Amino acid sequence: MENVNEKIAAIQEHGYEIDFGTIFNKAIENYKKIALIAGLTFILFSIIIVALFIGVFTAFWGFSTITENMSQLEPKNFSGTTVLIYTLSISIFAGITAPFSAGILKMAYKASKNEEFSVSTAFDYYKSDFLKDLFIATTIVSIFSLGISTVLESSGIRFIGALLSYAISFFNFLTIPLIIFGKIPAFEAIKGSFTIVSKQVFVLLALLIVSAIMACLGLIGFCIGIFFTFPFMYSMYFIIYNEIIGIDEKSELEAFLE
Template identity: 45%
Template sequence: MKSTLNQIEEIKNNGYNIDFSEVFTNTFENYKKIAIYAGLILLVISILSFFLGGGIFASIYGVENFNKEFLESLQKQEPTPEMLLIYTAVIVGLTAIFGPFSAGFLKMADCAEKDQSFNFSTIFTYYKAPYFSRIFIASLLISLLTGLISVGLNFIGITFIDTLLSLGISLFTSLTIPLIIFGNLNTTDAIKSSIIIVSKQPVVIALLLIVAFIGSLVGFIGCCIGVVFTIPITYSVKYAIYSAIIGIENQDSIDSIGQSDWE
C-alpha cells in the first residue's frame, strides 16, 4: 500500500471521489457499535468535569458567592481584553490536553469497524509516544490560531466573521488527528494534508460534518443528558470520511512510524 504522504500527493494533483450516501451509511453503522459505550464514557467524564469545574470556580470566587445573582452579574459584565486573553489561554490549554482523549474515540470507532474489542482504557490509547506530542501540538496550534483570531475580531466587534472563520478552520483541519493516528503523519504534515484533502471536496465533507452535528443535537430532545450518547456520531463520521479517502491499515503496516513530530 502507498504511504500516506504519497496518497496525499496524488490527491493534491488529481483529487478524489467521495460518495456522500456511502460515507453516511458507514458512519451510522459505525456509530451504532460505539454509541452506548462512548456515551457512558462521556457521561462519566462530564459529571467529573462538572464537579471539578464547580470546585475550582467555588474556590476562586467563594462558596458563599456561588448563587443565581452572582452568576447573572457575571453574564452582564463586558469582557475586557485581559479576560478574553485568559479565557482563550484556558480554552487552548484544555483543547490541547484533551486532544488525545478525543483521538481515543476515533480508536474506538476503528476497533468497532474491525470487530475488535474495546473498553474504557481505549480512550487513553494516544496518551503515549509518539502520538501524544503530535496530537497535543496539533491541537495547540489549531486552537491557538482560532483563539487569537477570535480575540482579535472581538476587539474590533466583528463577531459574525469570527464565527465563520472558526468554522472554516475547524472544517479544513478536521482530518488532522485521523492523519496523525491512522496515517502516522507528524504534526505539520497532518495539518497541511488535512487542508489539502478538505479543499478538494469541501462541500461534501462540510455537509457530512453538518449532518453529524445535527445528529448529535438530537440528544437534547426530551432529556439533555441524551446528548452524550449522540455526540459520538461526530467521531464516527470523521472516521468514515478518512477511511473512504485514505483507507486504514493496521498500525504495524505503516512505514512512517519513526517520523519525528516536526520532520
C-alpha cells in the same frame, strides 16, 4: 502500503472522489457499534472535566466570586490581556482533551474491525507516543480558531468571528485522524487536513452538517441523550478518513499492540 504523505501529495495534485451516501451509511453502521459505550464514556469524561473545572476555579477564586462574575465572561467585556489569557487557557484545555477525542476515534476503528473495546479505550492516547503531537496540533488550531473568534467578537463582529472559527475547525477536522492513523507529526497533520478537505469542501461540509444535526437530536426530550448521539460525529470523522486515506492495517495493529 503507500505512505500517507505520498497520498496527500497525490490528493493535492489530482484530488479524489467520495460518495455522500456510501460514507453516510457506513458512518451509521459504525455508530451503532459504539453508541452505548461511547455515550457512557462521554458522561464519565464530562463529570471528570466539570469536577476539575469547579475544583480549580473554586481553589483560586472561590465559588461565590465565580457565580457573581459569570455574566462578565463574554469576549466583548474582555481587555486585551484578558483576551490573550482566555484564548490560551481554552486552547490548552482543548489540547489536553485531544487524546480523549483520539480515543473515541480508536473506538470507531476497532468497531469497524469488530474488535473489542471498552470505556478505557478512550483514554489510551494519554499514555501513547502520539500524546505530544495531539496536544500541539489541537492547541495550535484552537489558538487560531478561538483567537480570531474572540478578537472579532470583542470588536462587535460576532457573526464573522464565529464563521471564521467554524471554517478553521472544519478544515482541520482530519488533523487528529492523520496523527493517530497516519502517524504524521502535528504540523504535517494540520497541513494535510487542510489539503484533503479543500479538495472536497462541499461534500465534506454536507456530511458534517448532517452528522451535527443527527448528533443534536439527543437534545430532544432528555438532554442527556446528546451524550449518546454525539459519538456519531466521531464515526463520521473516522469513516471519512478511512474512505479517503485508509489505514495501514499491519502498522496499526503493531502500534496498538498491548
